[in-house]
Amino acid sequence: MQKLGLLGGGQLGKMLLQAAMDLDIHVKSLDPDPDAPCAKIAPEFVVGSFLDFDTVYQFGQDCDVITIEIENVNLEALKKLQAEGKKVFPQPEVLEIIQDKRIQKQFYQDNNLPTSDFILTDSIEDIKQNIDFLPAFNKLGKGGYDGRGVQKLSSEADISLAFTEPSLLEKAIDFDKEIAVIVARNEHGEIKTFPTVECVFHPVHNLVEYLFAPAEVSTQIHDEACKIAIETAAKLGIVGLLAVEMFLTKDGQILINEVAPRTHNSGHHTIRANHTSQFEQHLRAVLGLPLGDTTAHSKAAMVNLLGEDGFTGEAKYQGMEESLSISGVYPFLYGKKITKPFRKMGHITVVDEDLESLKAKVSKVKETLKVVA
Amino acid sequence: MQKLGLLGGGQLGKMLLQAAMDLDIHVKSLDPDPDAPCAKIAPEFVVGSFLDFDTVYQFGQDCDVITIEIENVNLEALKKLQAEGKKVFPQPEVLEIIQDKRIQKQFYQDNNLPTSDFILTDSIEDIKQNIDFLPAFNKLGKGGYDGRGVQKLSSEADISLAFTEPSLLEKAIDFDKEIAVIVARNEHGEIKTFPTVECVFHPVHNLVEYLFAPAEVSTQIHDEACKIAIETAAKLGIVGLLAVEMFLTKDGQILINEVAPRTHNSGHHTIRANHTSQFEQHLRAVLGLPLGDTTAHSKAAMVNLLGEDGFTGEAKYQGMEESLSISGVYPFLYGKKITKPFRKMGHITVVDEDLESLKAKVSKVKETLKVVA
Numbered sequence: 198m199q200k201l202g203l204l205g206g207g208q209l210g211k212m213l214l215q216a217a218m219d220l221d222i223h224v225k226s227l228d229p230d231p232d233a234p235c236a237k238i239a240p241e242f243v244v245g246s247f248l249d250f251d252t253v254y255q256f257g258q259d260c261d262v263i264t265i266e267i268e269n270v271n272l273e274a275l276k277k278l279q280a281e282g283k284k285v286f287p288q289p290e291v292l293e294i295i296q297d298k299r300i301q302k303q304f305y306q307d308n309n310l311p312t313s314d315f316i317l318t319d320s321i322e323d324i325k326q327n328i329d330f331l332p333a334f335n336k337l338g339k340g341g342y343d344g345r346g347v348q349k350l351s352s353e354a355d356i357s358l359a360f361t362e363p364s365l366l367e368k369a370i371d372f373d374k375e376i377a378v379i380v381a382r383n384e385h386g387e388i389k390t391f392p393t394v395e396c397v398f399h400p401v402h403n404l405v406e407y408l409f410a411p412a413e414v415s416t417q418i419h420d421e422a423c424k425i426a427i428e429t430a431a432k433l434g435i436v437g438l439l440a441v442e443m444f445l446t447k448d449g450q451i452l453i454n455e456v457a458p459r460t461h462n463s464g465h466h467t468i469r470a471n472h473t474s475q476f477e478q479h480l481r482a483v484l485g486l487p488l489g490d491t492t493a494h495s496k497a498a499m500v501n502l503l504g505e506d507g508f509t510g511e512a513k514y515q516g517m518e519e520s521l522s523i524s525g526v527y528p529f530l531y532g533k534k535i536t537k538p539f540r541k542m543g544h545i546t547v548v549d550e551d552l553e554s555l556k557a558k559v560s561k562v563k564e565t566l567k568v569v570a
Numbered sequence: 571m572q573k574l575g576l577l578g579g580g581q582l583g584k585m586l587l588q589a590a591m592d593l594d595i596h597v598k599s600l601d602p603d604p605d606a607p608c609a610k611i612a613p614e615f616v617v618g619s620f621l622d623f624d625t626v627y628q629f630g631q632d633c634d635v636i637t638i639e640i641e642n643v644n645l646e647a648l649k650k651l652q653a654e655g656k657k658v659f660p661q662p663e664v665l666e667i668i669q670d671k672r673i674q675k676q677f678y679q680d681n682n683l684p685t686s687d688f689i690l691t692d693s694i695e696d697i698k699q700n701i702d703f704l705p706a707f708n709k710l711g712k713g714g715y716d717g718r719g720v721q722k723l724s725s726e727a728d729i730s731l732a733f734t735e736p737s738l739l740e741k742a743i744d745f746d747k748e749i750a751v752i753v754a755r756n757e758h759g760e761i762k763t764f765p766t767v768e769c770v771f772h773p774v775h776n777l778v779e780y781l782f783a784p785a786e787v788s789t790q791i792h793d794e795a796c797k798i799a800i801e802t803a804a805k806l807g808i809v810g811l812l813a814v815e816m817f818l819t820k821d822g823q824i825l826i827n828e829v830a831p832r833t834h835n836s837g838h839h840t841i842r843a844n845h846t847s848q849f850e851q852h853l854r855a856v857l858g859l860p861l862g863d864t865t866a867h868s869k870a871a872m873v874n875l876l877g878e879d880g881f882t883g884e885a886k887y888q889g890m891e892e893s894l895s896i897s898g899v900y901p902f903l904y905g906k907k908i909t910k911p912f913r914k915m916g917h918i919t920v921v922d923e924d925l926e927s928l929k930a931k932v933s934k935v936k937e938t939l940k941v942v943a
Contacts, residue, residue, distance in 0.1 A: 215588050218611060220890075221903040238591060240610040472842070472868070472898065472921060487895035494867040494921075495845070517593075522860035525845065530594040548845060548867075 199484060200225065202260030204247040206235035208531035208541065209266035209460045212468065214238055216476035222484070227256050234532045250274045257283055264437060264483045268292055268458055269340065286384070286436040286483040287458040294433065295458050299338040299365050305453055308432045311425065312453045313444070314368040324350070324359045324366060332369040335359050370452060372444040376412050377463040378426035379475050381482045384436045389478070389488040390423040391471065394463055396442070405462045407559060408499040410470060413552075414445065421451055429456060438479040440464065462501070462544075469527055469546040470497035495548040498559045502528065502543035502568060504536035510570030512536040520566045523558055525549045528566060542568045572857060573598065575633030577620040579608030581904035581914065582639035582833045585841065587611055589849035595857070600629050607905045623647045630656055637810060637856045641665055641831055642713070659757070659809040659856040660831040667806065668831050672711040672738050678826055681805045684798065685826045686817070687741040697723070697732045697739060705742040708732050743825060745817040749785050750836040751799035752848050754855045757809045762851070762861040763796040764844065767836055769815070778835045780932060781872040783843060786925075787818065794824055802829060811852040813837065835874070835917075842900055842919040843870035868921040871932045875901065875916035875941060877909035883943030885909040893939045896931055898922045901939060915941045 201217065203210055206228025214235055217224045225241035226233075236242050245252040247267070253274035257263045262284040263275065275289040294300050305312040318324050324335065331353070337346035337360050348358050349369070375398060379391040395412035396405050412419065426441040433439065440461030442454040464475035473481075473489030481488050504512070511534060520526050530543040545562050549555040574590065576583055579601025587608055590597045598614035599606075609615050618625040620640065626647035630636045635657040636648065648662040667673050678685040691697050697708065704726070710719035710733050721731050722742070748771060752764040768785035769778050785792065799814040806812065813834030815827040837848035846854075846862025854861050877885070884907060893899050903916040918935050922928040 211591065214611075215591055218584065218588055218905075219900070219902050221905040237613040238587075238611055469845070473900075481894065486891060489894070489900075490897045518859060521854065521862070524863045527592070527846075527862075529592050532591075532594040 199223075199261040200259065201480075201484070202257050202263040203227065203235075203239075203266060204253065204256075204263070204270045205266035206230070206233035206239065206242065207266060208234050208533075208543075210235040211238065211531060212465070212474075212529075213266060213460060213476045213479065216474060216480055219477065220480070222480060225256070225260060227252070232534050237532075247271065254278060257285075262286060262483055264479070265292070265459055268296055272296070284384075284483075287439075288434070288436060291433050291435045291458055295456060297338045298336050298341065298455065299363060301455065302365055302367070304433075305429075308428075310429055310432065310453055311451060313370050316366045317363075318366055319363050321356065321359055321361055325356060327366055328353050330366055330368065331355075333366040334369060336365050336367060338363045338365065370444045371447055373447045374412065374414070374445045375442065375454070376414065376418075376422055376445050376451075377440060377442045377461070378422050379438060379440045379461060379464045379467075379478075380423075380426040380430045381438050381475075381478045381488050382430045382435055383482045383488060384485050387488050388427050388430060389491055390426050391464060391467060391475065391478075391491045392493050393419045393422045394466070396463055405499075405501060408463055408466060409555075410466050410497045410499070411493060418445060418449070418451070425451055425453065429453065433458075437482050438464075438475060462541075465529070465544050466497040466499040466546050467491075467493075468529075469548055470495045496550055496552065496555060498547045498549075498555050500545045500547070500559055500563055501541055502530075502545055502566060504538055504540040504542050504568045506538040508568070508570040509537050510535065512542060513569050515567040515569055516565040520545070520562050523562060523565075525555075526558060526562050528562075536568045536570050572596075572634040573632065574853075574857070575630050575636040576600065576608075576612075576639060577626065577629075577636070577643045578639035579603070579606035579612065579615065580639060581607050581906075581916075583608040584611065584904060585838070585847075585902075586639060586833060586849045586852060589847060589853055592850070593853070595853060598629070598633060600625070605907050610905075620644065627651060630658075635659060635856055637852070638665070638832055641669055645669070657757075657856075660812075661807070661809065664806050664808045664831055668829060670711045671709050671714065671828065672736060674828065675738055675740070677806075678802075681801075683802055683805070683826055684824060686743050689739045690736075691739055692736050694729065694732055694734055698729060700739055701726050703739055703741065704728075706739040707742060709738050709740060711736045711738065743817045744820055746820045747785065747787070747818045748815065748827070749787065749791075749795055749818050749824075750813060750815045750834075751795050752811060752813045752834060752837045752840075752851075753796075753799040753803045754811050754848075754851045754861050755803045755808055756855045756861060757858050760861050761800050761803060762864055763799055764837060764840060764848065764851075764864045765866050766792045766795045767839070769836055778872075778874060781836055781839060782928075783839050783870045783872070784866060791818060791822070791824070798824055798826065802826065806831075810855050811837075811848060835914075838902070838917050839870040839872040839919050840864075840866075841902075842921055843868045869923055869925065869928060871920045871922075871928050873918045873920070873932055873936055874914055875903075875918055875939060877911055877913040877915050877941045879911040881941070881943040882910050883908065885915060886942050888940040888942055889938040893918070893935050896935060896938075898928075899931060899935050901935075909941045909943050 211234040226239040257278040394410040397407040399406040584607040599608040599612040630651040767783040770780040772779040
């Protein structure tokens with residue numbers, strides 16, 4: 198069996214490891230945190246920075262395939278490993294496009310992929326000159342993650358909140374729903390999508406708060422969303438998973454918001470609700486194996502389990518027993534030692550064939566299960 | 571979170587570990603083989619014999635709950651740990667009944683649980699005196715496992731095959747099907763069954779060869795099988811999982827064949843086909859948590875992946891890519907380094923809503939995927 202190098206050892210890595218165990222795939226994980234979720238369960242775990250050239254280059258030496266669970270990694274090292282014959286999936290040249298939201302956005306435009314209007318800005322001055330473009334989202338080109346690096350600018354009064362580094366202004370969309378499609382592509386060009394899901398974001402923290410799968414949209418919208426995801430993956434030529442987040446506008450248009458070249462928060466429910474999970478699919482894709490059946494066998498919802506506001510310290514879980522007593526409720530804990538306000542500490546998948554009952558269980562479990570210190 | 575000690579580090583342990591990761595349960599596994607399936611992925615792994623008093627007693631010292639993945643363990647050490655206040659689930663007194671097939675059989679009789687007629691035998695002489703009881707299965711009281719310790723005696727001519735140690739003669743049943751129900755019970759007395767499954771045994775090696783879930787039986791038979799499983803678990807007072815293997819006779823009677831006080835080969839498909847897997851259910855049961863929903867969301871079949879006859883040495887897998895290209899086929903490899911003829915090296919779960927297509931895929935994958943050296 199091939200040896201898979203994984204840059205990152207967080208929760209996405211943990212779930213990937215669990216899936217890798219099914220096929221006895223030897224995974225070696227790299228993370229700067231010796232207490233990262235992958236640390237205790239990875240067949241091999243290396244403490245080090247995935248941003249450091251030497252660390253990443255050395256780490257990849259004895260791997261057959263190298264992949265990621267976070268896109269903010271040292272691309273130069275990956276390029277060198279690739280040039281020396283290692284398989285690096287997703288490819289560094291694809292990561293380069295996606296890592297910088299400015300290049301990513303330009304890519305959509307150049308490839309006729311539907312996305313909202315935007316303006317690239319290099320300074321506050323550039324933003325000031327485009328006041329008439331507001332309301333817009335100001336997005337940092339590089340380094341944003343999990344809700345950081347995105348700032349809404351409603352009017353001129355918000356200018357002080359704008360980023361001073363190279364960023365972009367993206368027209369605020371009057372959308373009906375935010376939807377997402379995860380698509381997988383292997384090196385033989387085989388492509389498969391997961392069913393479209395519907396994301397409800399936290400109004401303040403810009404994190405996925407709830408997710409419903411499948412999305413309550415028409416078959417036509419579902420098909421169109423999948424088609425856009427497939428085209429994006431094919432045009433990027435990505436090998437691996439691509440999570441495509443989209444806006445469904447009030448007049449029925451679908452616009453790409455942004456993409457992630459990896460397993461994604463909008464696919465965690467697939468572990469419990471689809472025949473093949475996004476984690477297994479990512480492994481199949483990067484290892485050159487046939488892709489699995491993505492059909493959903495159950496209706497599902499997913500809620501992120503965030504650290505309670507006001508608590509920092511060693512994580513404790515309140516209401517676990519009560520949550521587990523609700524039929525169809527499956528908490529998943531990332532195993533992070535320390536909780537902080539709004540830190541992603543886990544997620545909860547709820548399965549239920551009745552949509553109303555599903556929604557009621559989601560509300561119930563959200564009130565019940567808390568991460569405190 | 572509680573620390574769970576696990577006696578054994580084989581494939582059942584591996585799948586239990588994967589499930590434990592969902593709730594970030596810290597598992598420490600004990601196995602004599604430093605290359606056991608659990609070795610590389612257990613948060614803590616101790617090399618040592620689960621049959622040795624001192625090893626087991628020491629191993630249990632820092633655990634909150636101790637459980638098993640193999641029933642052939644040192645009971646004296648478990649009793650001492652229990653007496654000293656540790657939770658040991660399943661309880662050593664239950665293991666004692668089940669470890670010895672003679673006591674187990676007597677238990678069914680004493681508790682009016684349906685089982686085939688039997689005679690306890692201490693020597694070949696005892697067997698010779700009961701020639702008119704043949705055809706029967708001669709089962710070793712202690713130490714049998716995975717098809718060993720069971721011998722069919724069709725007539726007097728087979729006497730030389732009989733066991734010389736304390737054993738029993740069990741009337742050979744003219745059965746229609748072999749069915750099984752896995753039942754879970756937690757310390758609060760909550761009990762839940764998985765749907766009845768149908769097992770097809772290998773004619774020579776006495777191992778589960780195929781399994782279909784759910785069993786093709788009437789609702790009445792299903793309900794009756796579940797009722798027997800629940801009664802058996804309740805009368806044993808077991809905390810944990812109990813796999814109840816039964817015969818469905820040609821005249822519609824259900825008779826208990828034997829039980830296993832743990833996760834079982836007849837429940838591997840639950841990982842892919844039921845909302846809660848047998849492994850998660852075992853964890854919930856022994857940790858005193860509410861039991862999960864056992865509903866099957868998909869029809870499934872399971873085939874054991876045995877080492878090919880004629881091959882001994884470092885395991886290689888033939889036909890993996892072709893197998894994965896069949897929709898709904900999910901191989902699971904145990905990660906055993908060395909293959910031997912008929913050694914359990916993995917299993918394959920197949921899911922398909924159409925029973926004919928399911929059977930066709932099972933045949934196809936059985937021809938395709940091979941473990942050689």
